[in-house]
Amino acid sequence: MLPAFEAILGQDAAIRKLRSILKNKRIPHALLFTGMDGVGKRTAAVTMAMACNCLSYAQKVQGEGNTADGTPASVGCPCGTCRFCVKIAEGVHPDVTIVEPENGTIKISQIRSLCDVLMLRPFECRMRVAIISDAHLMNPSAGNALLKTLEEPPAHTLLILTAQQTADLLPTIVSRCQHIRFNPISRAILSDILICQRGLGAEEASIISRLAGGSVSKAIGLKESWMHQRCWLMDELSRLHDSSLHIVLALSEKLSKNRDALPDVFEIMLSWFRDILVFSHDPDRVINQDALDGIREASGRYDSDQVYRSIRAVQMIQNHIQAKANVQLSLDHLLLSLKAFQQ
């Protein structure tokens, strides 16, 4: 589906600002979109590039005899079907450049190439648009190279930077951009997206939307890989107190073999212990609603002090592994601690 402002759900305030920019014909040289991953920043940036160049605007505005500067005069919604909109949405329009990190960094060579392109007049569009995705991953020399372009922006150019937060960027870059914040997406909207666009059942969508922390991409990632692992791991956690040392260490070895999945493993563990804590006060607020029986049973085995100690143990090992501690040893320690807390 082609991106349009209507497709960016849950970002009404940000979209209102962008439409206002387009409507008032006050397109700045640089915009900065901040917000966590998966909240629509990049889709909004591509849609903005379309809105600035949509051919149907030009026709409409010409029809109204109001084409003084060629800027869209309508409410700021691209048609999504004209030649320019389609090419921009497909990422193949020569006047719209997207710069992305390579191996976790945006290098000075990438920014220099971009700046060279920006010096040229647009090939056929009204505005040349450059989207720097994850701009917080620019290394310092890349950031300084971009600063020169931001200080003396070429005409007919719009730069759109996306980043998680302004604090991750050079203040001199932030101060030269118009800042638009994208908020985490509400659980209700996330749940609707999962049900309507991804075909999930209501219960599964509810669980994932509670765990996705407001991010569509995280919710979709959870749907793809995580639900199966979640059921399996919660089952293992519920049986930990009865498991032999051999079984606990085998579980640790299995988990340690897939390092990429460890952030999800820790999140599942934390949601499990959180649910045990919450269950006795308000079962309706349990995240893993499909595992209520197991959570009820576990809540009878733990007192709140044991649950807090378990949560702290998970968070501590999570930090140790992020700090490059030995994964296998750390997981051995964690699972043996969790087993001990249950007894």
Ligand SMILES: [Zn+2]
């Ligand atoms: Zn169009």
